[in-house]
Amino acid sequence: MPAATHPHPSPRQRERRPPAFAPWVWVFLLAIVQPLAASAMGLTISPQAQTCPREAIAAPALRPLPEQAAQRIADSQTAAGRHDVAWAWLGSPTLRYPHRALGSPTHAASVHALVRSRSGSWQVVELRLPLHRVYEDRVPRIVDIDRDGSEEIVLVEADALKGASLVVLGIEHSANGPAMVERARSAFAGSTFRWLNPVGVDDFDADGRPDLAMVLTPHIGGELQLLHYRPPALVPYARALDVSNHRMGDIEQALAVIVQGQGQRPTVVVPDMTLRALHALRWDAPGRWTELGDAMPLPDRIERLSPLQGGACATLANGSSLRVMLAP
Numbered sequence: 599m600p601a602a603t604h605p606h607p608s609p610r611q612r613e614r615r616p617p618a619f620a621p622w623v624w625v626f627l628l629a630i631v632q633p634l635a636a637s638a639m640g641l642t643i644s645p646q647a648q649t650c651p652r653e654a655i656a657a658p659a660l661r662p663l664p665e666q667a668a669q670r671i672a673d674s675q676t677a678a679g680r681h682d683v684a685w686a687w688l689g690s691p692t693l694r695y696p697h698r699a700l701g702s703p704t705h706a707a708s709v710h711a712l713v714r715s716r717s718g719s720w721q722v723v724e725l726r727l728p729l730h731r732v733y734e735d736r737v738p739r740i741v742d743i744d745r746d747g748s749e750e751i752v753l754v755e756a757d758a759l760k761g762a763s764l765v766v767l768g769i770e771h772s773a774n775g776p777a778m779v780e781r782a783r784s785a786f787a788g789s790t791f792r793w794l795n796p797v798g799v800d801d802f803d804a805d806g807r808p809d810l811a812m813v814l815t816p817h818i819g820g821e822l823q824l825l826h827y828r829p830p831a832l833v834p835y836a837r838a839l840d841v842s843n844h845r846m847g848d849i850e851q852a853l854a855v856i857v858q859g860q861g862q863r864p865t866v867v868v869p870d871m872t873l874r875a876l877h878a879l880r881w882d883a884p885g886r887w888t889e890l891g892d893a894m895p896l897p898d899r900i901e902r903l904s905p906l907q908g909g910a911c912a913t914l915a916n917g918s919s920l921r922v923m924l925a926p
């Protein structure tokens with residue numbers, strides 16, 4: 599396992615650190631010297647005329663959304679799969695874990711999915727948590743993480759004493775039909791109300807197998823972790839400090855983007871702890887972080903990051919949008 603390293607700039611990078619202009623001066627300078635900035639820093643930021651896209655254009659759903667999905671918890675999102683999980687949603691609202699990281703003390707005590715059975719019919723399956731657990735999350739993520747043709751569901755679960763854990767659920771088939779089961783989970787965050795926010799799934803270390811990325815404790819000193827999927831565990835193999843992908847109390851969970859550069863491993867674009875600057879971090883051989891430029895200061899707090907081809911679109915608290923691109 600490679601040694602965990604910190605994304606702080608090397609002495610060489612520090613020598614290149616430009617003088618501390620006001621953030622708006624930076625945006626202006628970057629806009630007018632973009633070609634130079636692109637080759638020198640690996641990450642460019644320029645104004646974006648349109649508002650950032652909310653969602654990628656989705657393919658047609660496998661099945662109509664089941665009526666039961668209307669019972670999902672308030673402010674939560676349904677998720678659509680592409681293979682054998684048509685839909686997933688969070689249910690059974692409960693106040694038994696009164697943490698307001700996502701704005702409301704209501705959390706889900708169950709997850710539900712419309713899945714394809716071995717006979718080809720579609721059935722709703724569910725997984726209910728014990729009384730000391732909730733899903734402290736607002737959106738299921740459907741992905742075939744082990745590429746076996748059957749989709750998994752990724753969620754944040756929270757324990758009354760141990761805090762949050764990232765969990766991967768799968769569909770298991772038996773004579774009784776399909777059932778939702780736990781495949782793997784990360785270590786718990788450590789104590790009550792310690793939370794984590796997922797970033798996404800990609801093959802960050804280029805071993806041919808998808809990994810998970812998340813930010814542990816994004817409100818109190820966030821740590822970006824890359825984790826191998828090794829059922830029954832999610833095993834961290836890389837860590838980077840001074841990151842955050844969530845503002846305490848905000849429902850928005852999308853503040854980090856995975857960018858696929860040409861001929862390179864995937865890069866994680868993620869705010870720093872102030873949510874006013876961006877890191878671009880890539881896990882490179884033989885096991886170290888490459889930071890594509892120093893953290894880039896922005897004119898206001900980042901409220902959301904949306905994927906763009908080759909980069910990300912940042913929505914700022916002042917309503918403006920910025921285009922954040924990796925150098926090719």
Ligand SMILES: [Ca+2]
Nearest residue numbers: 742744746748
């Ligand atoms: Ca799978």
Ligand SMILES: [Ca+2]
Nearest residue numbers: 801803805807
């Ligand atoms: Ca991998």
